[in-house]
Amino acid sequence: xxxxxxxxxxxxxxxxxxxxxxxxxxxxxxxxxxxxxxxxxxxxxxxxxxxxxxxxxxxxxxxxxxxxxxxxxxxxxxxxxxxxxxxxxxxxxxxxxxxxxxxxxxxxxxxxxxxxxxxxxxxxxxxxxxxxxxxxxxxxxxxxxxxxxxxxxxxxxxxxxxxxxxxxx
Numbered sequence: 642x643x644x645x646x647x648x649x650x651x652x653x654x655x656x657x658x659x660x661x662x663x664x665x666x667x668x669x670x671x672x673x674x675x676x677x678x679x680x681x682x683x684x685x686x687x688x689x690x691x692x693x694x695x696x697x698x699x700x701x702x703x704x705x706x707x708x709x710x711x712x713x714x715x716x717x718x719x720x721x722x723x724x725x726x727x728x729x730x731x732x733x734x735x736x737x738x739x740x741x742x743x744x745x746x747x748x749x750x751x752x753x754x755x756x757x758x759x760x761x762x763x764x765x766x767x768x769x770x771x772x773x774x775x776x777x778x779x780x781x782x783x784x785x786x787x788x789x790x791x792x793x794x795x796x797x798x799x800x801x802x803x804x805x806x807x808x809x810x
Contacts, residue, residue, distance in 0.1 A: 671748035678791050679746055679754060679784060686793075687739050687760075695727035702793050703785060709797040711762075711778060736764040736772065752786040759801070777801040 671679075682701055689697035699719045702708070708722045709715045716725040730737075743759040763775040783795040 669748050669750055671746070671751060671754060675748070675751075675754070675786070675791070676746055679756060680744060682784075682791055682793075683741070683744060683756065683758060683782075687741055690737075690739050693730035693735060693737070695723045695730055698726055699723045702796075703787065706793055707795045711798040711800055733766045734764075736766060737762065738764050742777075754784045754791070756782040756784060758782065 686698060686701045689700075699722050702719050702722060704719050705717070706719060706722060707715065707717055708725070710725075710729075714725065716722045740761045740763070741758060742761065743757075745757045747755045749755060758780045760778055760780070761775050762778050763772075765773045765776075767773050777800070778798055779801050780796065780798040782793050784791050785794050786792075
């Protein structure tokens with residue numbers, strides 16, 4: 642058996658590692674078409690939310706999706722998410738409106754993306770039926786591409802504190 646000199650082995654190993662790293666990086670790159678599809682999904686989801694249509698809003702989720710709202714309520718699966726959202730739309734969110742401000746998309750793999758969406762949320766009703774002040778919220782969504790279609794598999798929302806209070810406890 643012929644031995645390969647150590648320097649040549651090192652070159653082959655380095656080449657393989659670099660090739661793997663380039664391929665890994667390339668696999669995390671979504672296409673322009675993927676980014677447009679995700680943005681379209683988010684616009685349609687916002688429209689369904691602003692129409693207070695819980696059924697239409699769940700069309701964007703995987704069947705086993707997790708949904709955590711700004712108050713920490715956790716729903717698992719499309720039917721639980723739909724019921725939760727309908728209950729909220731029938732009560733404290735019946736006059737609510739989402740106004741998107743910024744959307745940042747980061748592809749983890751070609752078929753997985755993390756989306757941060759900043760928006761203003763207005764029209765929520767307080768305990769006595771009064772309109773609450775508009776609040777800024779930041780949502781994170783994990784999307785997966787299944788059979789050529791992007792879907793939300795995890796969602797979590799949080800209120801953004803005013804910049805002046807950052808660092809305060």
